[in-house]
Amino acid sequence: MNLAARGFTLAGKALTRLARLLPDGRPDPLAHRRAELGRPTDRLDGRAKATGAVRYTAERQLPGLAYAVVVGSTIARGRVTAVHVPPAPGVLLVMTHENAPAMKRTPAYATMKGPLGAAAMSLPVLNTDEIFWYGQPIAVVVAESLEQARYAASLIHADYEPWPARLSMADGKPYTPAHAVLEEPVTRRGDVRTALGAATATVEAEYTTPLEHHNAMEPHATVAHWEGDRLTVHDTAQYPYGVKEMLAKKFSLAEENVRVLAPFIGGGFGGKTPAWPHVWLTVAAAKLSGRPVKLVLSRADVFAMTGGRAPTSSRVALGADATGRLTALEHHALAPCTTDEFAEAAVAASRHLYTCPNVHVAQQVVRLDRIQNAFFRGPGVAPGSFALESAMDELAWRLGLDPLELRLRNEPERDPMSGIRFTSRHLREAYALGAEAFGWSRRPPAPRATRDGRWLIGHGMAAAINPDAVLIAGVQLRLAADGTVTIRSSTNELGAGTSTAQSQATADRLGLPLDRIRFEQGDSDVARTRIPGASAATTTLASAIWSARDNLVRELLKLVRDTGSPLAGRSFEEVDTRAGGLFGPSGGQSYERILARAGVEAVEVTGKSALPYQTVKRGTYSYGAHFCEVRVDEETGEARVTRWVGAFDGGRIVNPKQATSQMRGGIIMGIGMALTEETLLDERTGLIVNRSLADYHLPTHADVPAIDIHFVDQPDPQTPLGAKGIGELGIVGVAAAIANAVYHATGERVRSLPITPDKLM
Amino acid sequence: MSSIQLRLSVNGREHELELDSRVSLLDCLREHLGLTGTKKGCDQGACGACTVLLDGERVNSCLVLAAQCADAEVTTIEGLASSEAGRAMQKAFVRNDGLQCGYCTPGQVCSAVAMLAEYEAEVPSAVGEAGLTDAEIRERLAGNLCRCGAYNGILAAVREVAR
Numbered sequence: 001m002n003l004a005a006r007g008f009t010l011a012g013k014a015l016t017r018l019a020r021l022l023p024d025g026r027p028d029p030l031a032h033r034r035a036e037l038g039r040p041t042d043r044l045d046g047r048a049k050a051t052g053a054v055r056y057t058a059e060r061q062l063p064g065l066a067y068a069v070v071v072g073s074t075i076a077r078g079r080v081t082a083v084h085v086p087p088a089p090g091v092l093l094v095m096t097h098e099n100a101p102a103m104k105r106t107p108a109y110a111t112m113k114g115p116l117g118a119a120a121m122s123l124p125v126l127n128t129d130e131i132f133w134y135g136q137p138i139a140v141v142v143a144e145s146l147e148q149a150r151y152a153a154s155l156i157h158a159d160y161e162p163w164p165a166r167l168s169m170a171d172g173k174p175y176t177p178a179h180a181v182l183e184e185p186v187t188r189r190g191d192v193r194t195a196l197g198a199a200t201a202t203v204e205a206e207y208t209t210p211l212e213h214h215n216a217m218e219p220h221a222t223v224a225h226w227e228g229d230r231l232t233v234h235d236t237a238q239y240p241y242g243v244k245e246m247l248a249k250k251f252s253l254a255e256e257n258v259r260v261l262a263p264f265i266g267g268g269f270g271g272k273t274p275a276w277p278h279v280w281l282t283v284a285a286a287k288l289s290g291r292p293v294k295l296v297l298s299r300a301d302v303f304a305m306t307g308g309r310a311p312t313s314s315r316v317a318l319g320a321d322a323t324g325r326l327t328a329l330e331h332h333a334l335a336p337c338t339t340d341e342f343a344e345a346a347v348a349a350s351r352h353l354y355t356c357p358n359v360h361v362a363q364q365v366v367r368l369d370r371i372q373n374a375f376f377r378g379p380g381v382a383p384g385s386f387a388l389e390s391a392m393d394e395l396a397w398r399l400g401l402d403p404l405e406l407r408l409r410n411e412p413e414r415d416p417m418s419g420i421r422f423t424s425r426h427l428r429e430a431y432a433l434g435a436e437a438f439g440w441s442r443r444p445p446a447p448r449a450t451r452d453g454r455w456l457i458g459h460g461m462a463a464a465i466n467p468d469a470v471l472i473a474g475v476q477l478r479l480a481a482d483g484t485v486t487i488r489s490s491t492n493e494l495g496a497g498t499s500t501a502q503s504q505a506t507a508d509r510l511g512l513p514l515d516r517i518r519f520e521q522g523d524s525d526v527a528r529t530r531i532p533g534a535s536a537a538t539t540t541l542a543s544a545i546w547s548a549r550d551n552l553v554r555e556l557l558k559l560v561r562d563t564g565s566p567l568a569g570r571s572f573e574e575v576d577t578r579a580g581g582l583f584g585p586s587g588g589q590s591y592e593r594i595l596a597r598a599g600v601e602a603v604e605v606t607g608k609s610a611l612p613y614q615t616v617k618r619g620t621y622s623y624g625a626h627f628c629e630v631r632v633d634e635e636t637g638e639a640r641v642t643r644w645v646g647a648f649d650g651g652r653i654v655n656p657k658q659a660t661s662q663m664r665g666g667i668i669m670g671i672g673m674a675l676t677e678e679t680l681l682d683e684r685t686g687l688i689v690n691r692s693l694a695d696y697h698l699p700t701h702a703d704v705p706a707i708d709i710h711f712v713d714q715p716d717p718q719t720p721l722g723a724k725g726i727g728e729l730g731i732v733g734v735a736a737a738i739a740n741a742v743y744h745a746t747g748e749r750v751r752s753l754p755i756t757p758d759k760l761m
Numbered sequence: 762m763s764s765i766q767l768r769l770s771v772n773g774r775e776h777e778l779e780l781d782s783r784v785s786l787l788d789c790l791r792e793h794l795g796l797t798g799t800k801k802g803c804d805q806g807a808c809g810a811c812t813v814l815l816d817g818e819r820v821n822s823c824l825v826l827a828a829q830c831a832d833a834e835v836t837t838i839e840g841l842a843s844s845e846a847g848r849a850m851q852k853a854f855v856r857n858d859g860l861q862c863g864y865c866t867p868g869q870v871c872s873a874v875a876m877l878a879e880y881e882a883e884v885p886s887a888v889g890e891a892g893l894t895d896a897e898i899r900e901r902l903a904g905n906l907c908r909c910g911a912y913n914g915i916l917a918a919v920r921e922v923a924r
């Protein structure tokens with residue numbers, strides 16, 4: 001372990017010890033309230049989406065708008081020695097490293113090398129002649145029309161001085177990163193090797209997952225517009241506030257002069273969490289051309305110019321005694337990174353899912369000349385759990401134990417790594433709910449025992465776990481004289497249903513009907529908000545709105561102070577927000593009345609999320625269990641998922657309709673991960689070969705069965721609304737459940753994703 | 762790279778346009794007519810986000826040049842709302858949560874409306890089951906990708922409308 005890794009680990013240990021002194025999370029009175037919360041309300045923006053009325057980033061039209069197209073490098077490492085630009089009609093600007101304005105280097109996101117700006121990488125793209133990956137932007141063409149820009153870009157070619165490139169994981173030397181996105185990179189306890197020697201049953205195997213791309217249906221897009229030294233950017237940013245900070249630094253602007261707007265995003269899944277170089281290059285091109293510029297990445301550019309999910313290889317060793325208790329757990333994971341050392345923890349599930357006395361988990365990385373990886377739904381934990389949850393299944397077979405029973409026997413009471421308590425953990429209930437709905441106990445015991453013509457049928461299961469983060473957000477709340485409330489926030493609507501869920505939460509928080517609430521999103525200038533993803537929007541925003549509500553109560557009490565109101569002279573603690581107004585022990589008044597009596601148009605307050613001490617003091621995770629049926633064509637090796645039950649502990653469920661959709665979405669993405677998805681990078685050149693949606697296979701309608709979702713729906717006593725983040729949970733464990741079902745169907749164990757027909761023939 | 766004069770009928774409205782001959786129907790709608798309800802997911806005919814109706818039949822508008830549509834009637838998601846079938850489908854999508862981010866949704870809705878008409882007209886599919894089974898619907902909509910995975914809700918919406 002290097003110095004940075006040791007430092008991070010020591011600091012982490014000290015923090016865990018100190019964390020015992022921190023306060024617990026404040027129990028939320030709304031956690032048990034059943035009015036709007038818990039109701040399966042239709043999405044409030046559903047109509048606008050279904051009629052095509054929502055405007056996404058690329059749909060912003062500005063007067064004088066010019067169109068940009070990026071040209072990528074055709075080598076993976078080296079120098080550009082010349083860029084040839086044949087003349088073409090309509091071209092306003094060709095920006096290369098020779099004429100691009102200086103853009104300050106900003107630290108890469110999630111590497112802890114600096115503040116939390118959103119840059120995906122720190123590399124000085126277009127401020128250097130150096131090439132760091134295949135497809136790195138070497139020129140940006142700006143033209144009057146899209147067709148002209150595209151044609152001009154097609155003519156551009158470059159001369160290079162190529163250098164040797166490290167492109168395969170076998171090319172680099174593995175080392176321990178400073179941290180693996182906030183997980184300790186190495187944890188060792190007891191003696192795994194001795195325990196493995198003494199175990200009744202053991203499994204030792206290597207599992208691999210490939211490079212994948214998010215492929216949100218909406219490609220990344222940026223529209224940049226300068227007015228003097230004021231910059232407005234419409235961007236497909238999951239993290240608008242971070243993009244604002246980053247752009248201010250890159251272009252040496254005061255933060256208040258940069259505004260990033262991103263209300264509606266056509267899917268993100270982590271791929272739009274960091275800002276990829278095209279974002280700041282569009283801003284630079286707008287500056288240089290003196291025109292508002294729109295750049296939309298082509299689908300091929302999305303593959304080449306934005307990062308994907310890091311491929312992983314995991315060596316897992318498990319040992320258990322005759323009663324099915326784990327005695328040894330080893331998980332050594334390897335993933336690539338770049339000079340920025342962004343490293344996810346593929347070992348996360350192995351650190352928090354099972355109790356075991358002898359543990360050795362270690363995350364390592366190799367530096368490669370590829371584009372930086374990105375967070376991708378269930379970062380680290382989704383690929384890593386494929387390894388762990390496959391190995392658990394293998395162990396169950398060796399022990400002759402039901403895989404569900406094996407998991408139940410190893411369910412921890414406290415966090416297995418730190419020994420701290422959980423805020424809540426209802427995984428047992430999730431197992432029970434899912435097993436019952438699926439009919440797990442009726443599973444035929446032997447592999448390869450069920451067939452239907454040429455189809456072999458198997459059942460598989462796996463556990464899901466995802467860290468539950470509460471992050472930082474601010475909101476503005478405006479109560480108008482007509483009793484309507486508008487909440488504004490710097491987060492955005494990615495499809496998770498944030499605006500609907502927060503409207504429901506606000507309605508109950510203030511005791512108002514849902515149709516009085518408006519929730520506006522996507523303006524970086526509302527408040528410092530650090531929710532780049534991490535399934536954290538629901539709880540973090542709820543916390544900020546809770547604080548805004550408290551501030552509103554204080555303001556309203558000021559308004560009634562010297563009136564004949566039954567609320568006059570009441571203290572903050574004595575009053576409550578319910579039934580359309582403010583109420584104390586001797587009665588209350590509606591919001592409209594309070595404002596009317598005071599003669600004010602509106603009351604405006606702000607709110608800030610509370611510091612989430614509970615997530616440091618205790619283990620906070622969401623959990624789940626997947627049960628599935630898979631059919632494998634004995635002749636062609638084609639695997640099809642035909643039945644699915646998922647049961648989840650996501651704390652209190654705010655909107656069961658949306659939450660169900662979100663879990664299904666995760667599971668469907670997991671089906672793709674398990675069976676079809678793989679970004680094929682030619683390790684000789686660095687070129688991504690299947691850079692289109694025709695060649696990168698996302699699950700289609702025809703690949704997806706009915707997916708049955710259940711929730712434990714127990715409020716977490718320490719989180720806002722009693723909720724826990726569920727946006728990423730659904731995908732975790734899916735690939736393993738499918739691989740386990742494939743084994744049950746065929747007797748073949750596939751340890752490398754995706755499980756394509758060639759691996760089953 | 763000549764420009765062309767074009768008369769285009771979209772959602773029952775006539776437009777006189779002068780366009781670069783390379784402009785696709787999709788870019789014509791989005792960049793020239795301000796009809797941004799039709800989405801671009803791949804620009805290569807692989808995702809269905811750009812589905813519109815051309816003389817009542819679904820097409821990927823990224824694969825059609827605007828110049829090819831001079832004599833045709835184009836119906837987009839915006840226009841669908843004025844038909845009974847279109848409105849019913851849009852409502853069913855919302856009720857059954859057949860959408861999340863909404864980016865694939867206009868294409869899904871257009872495709873679903875046209876698919877039901879195709880089924881009525883006995884256009885065959887690869888599944889070829891008797892009756893409009895779930896497998897039939899899934900097969901017939903397989904050209905419309907949804908990365909958010911709203912497929913279960915979309916199926917429920919189509920079922921509801923087909924009933």
Ligand code: FES
Nearest residue numbers: 804806808809823
């Ligand atoms: S944009 Fe036309 S099929 Fe994808």
Ligand code: FES
Nearest residue numbers: 861862865907909
């Ligand atoms: S709803 Fe997001 S892609 Fe379908």
